[in-house]
Amino acid sequence: MDFGFSPRQQAWIDRVRAFIDGEIVPNIGHHDVELKGGETRWAIPPVLIELRSRARAEGLWNLFMPPHLGKDDGFAFEGGGLTNLEYAPLAEMMGRISWASRVFNCSPPDTGNMEILSLFGTPAQKEAWLRPLMTAEARSAFLMTEPDVASADATNIGTRIERDGDHYVVHGRKWWSTGVGDPECRFAIVMGRSADDDAPAHLQHSQIIVPLDAPGVKVERMLGVFGYDDAPYGHAEVTLTGVRVPLDHMLLGEGRGFEIAQGRLGPGRIHHCMRMIGAAEAALDAMIGRLGTRMVFGKQLIEQTVWHERIANARIHIDACRLLCLHAADLMDREGNKAARTAIALIKAAAPKMATAVIDDAIQAHGAAGLSADFALAKSFANIRALRIADGPDEVHHRTIARSEIRRVAAAAAPVGGERIDA
Known part of the structure; x- marks a missing residue:
């Protein structure tokens, strides 16, 4: 088992990281100012339009679209043709900033709809509806x-x-x-x-x-x-x-609506999970940064043992979810969405609970400031808490996991060659 990035994957990581650090991060304040109040609140921020243009010019566009989509009938698209496993670390980087995925034309619900149209659309439907999505002329x-x-x-x-x-x-x-x-x-x-x-x-x-x-x-x-x-x-x-x-x-x-839904709800679901890992990483960084600036009872908060526990737990749970996510992505690439159904349910159940827990601790580290709009934590918590329902409630994913486990044990206990094998 090789946990290292391939040269191709590392090259994409380097390109996306350089763009985020060099183009998106310096414009976070600009983007937020353009969204504040008035008529501009429900208009696309001009800085986002400019950043999309730059990303597209650099070929950092439609990165989520796997290589087998959009080619069966000759429909060409701009994109990296990345596998789910190759895309995962890129989505995680995008997840550190709530709107970064939009810059790369990799944001929901367009991603899921592009997958639907690529997999199930007629040539005419692709031309009329998919092409404008892939060029960001429409959402x-x-x-x-x-x-x-x-x-x-x-x-x-x-x-x-x-x-x-x-x-x-x-x-x-x-x-x-x-x-x-x-x-x-x-x-x-x-x-x-x-x-x-x-x-x-x-x-x-x-x-x-x-x-x-x-x-x-x-x-x-x-x-x-x-x-x-x-x-x-x-x-x-x-x-x-x-x-x-x-x-x-x-x-x-x-x-055939449910047949289509099964095609849509695989990759799109773990895209959310990939981004949630990035959001949790950003929250952990913010937590540690804040703890080093506050004095309580004669010493910095970061020296308090309770915060060592929270930092350690955050790292454990983030890394565990990342491995679950990469496992699901790899299984989808190798064996298809149906075979990866339980792996998808595992990460879908685990990632939002992990991310909300880490963000909640980061809010606690910021005190009253963490509840305000001065920091991105409260909004991040709201967005990710909603995803515990939006992509199917936890209970649905737990049901999928439990049924898989019950089948596994039943199969292991079934008679083989006339003898019973106990689970």
Whole structure:
């Protein structure tokens, strides 16, 4: 087992690190100023647009797109063609700054939608919808979660997609629709029910492309997470009332929504985990830096034993999650998303809990200042705490892990050659 980076991987790490350190870090303050208050709050910061242009010019673009996507029908894309394992340390570096992944066109929900369109889109759909995403001429949203049902079980989703002549008509209400507030957001991929209840549960749903300027699409409100609105991207409640879209906007075919979802929810889920490791590393650095500047009861906080425990635990848990993440990425590359399902569930359950714990300790180290907007910690905590629900609640991932373990033990205890082998 080789834990070292390949020369190719190290070269990408060096390039991305140099860009982040040389271009993004010096512009953090500029970016934040451009987002403060007024009409500019829901506009794309000009500095972000400039940084995207520089990153694209340097070939640091669409780095998450693995080599097998987008090539089956000759559709060409700009990108490194990296494997999940090669991309992991790059995403971790991006995760240290909440908006850095947008600079490299590697931010959700576009990443997942690009994967969907690459895997399941027709050539015409790729040209109309995928190409603008890959060039950053447009952004997108993914509308799945609904306020009226427990969406952790996606078979509950009730939004209707009904055929009417040469159109589909969409009716429903969605919320936590990330990215809808973005002024560059042009369309959403919508998950809805297209079959009757007597059809098999996992063949009742479809996914369809809905332009956000279509009549009947209404943004009801933007939702905050612990008071943060995540401008200029945001999370919206959206109603779809008699929205008509052409038949060629259907992805893959009626009743194949869950098949598509399985393709989307592999890489995109561990991308979040990769970035969370970076966020935890940044919080640990901030914690140690702060502890060295504060005197309590006659000595620096960093000399207090309780903080040694917290620092040590942070390092242990960050490194453990990194190994889980790299294992999942490697397994996905070698054996595919289905074979890596349990590994994906492991890191998805572990990473956000680890990151929120480390960030919480960093907030504690900063005292009252850690609760303020003067530091990035409170917002980082809010964002990552939300991901314990947004990518499926912990309980769903624990269920996947437990079922895998039960099957493993049952298989080990099954009779082999007429004899029983105890687990």
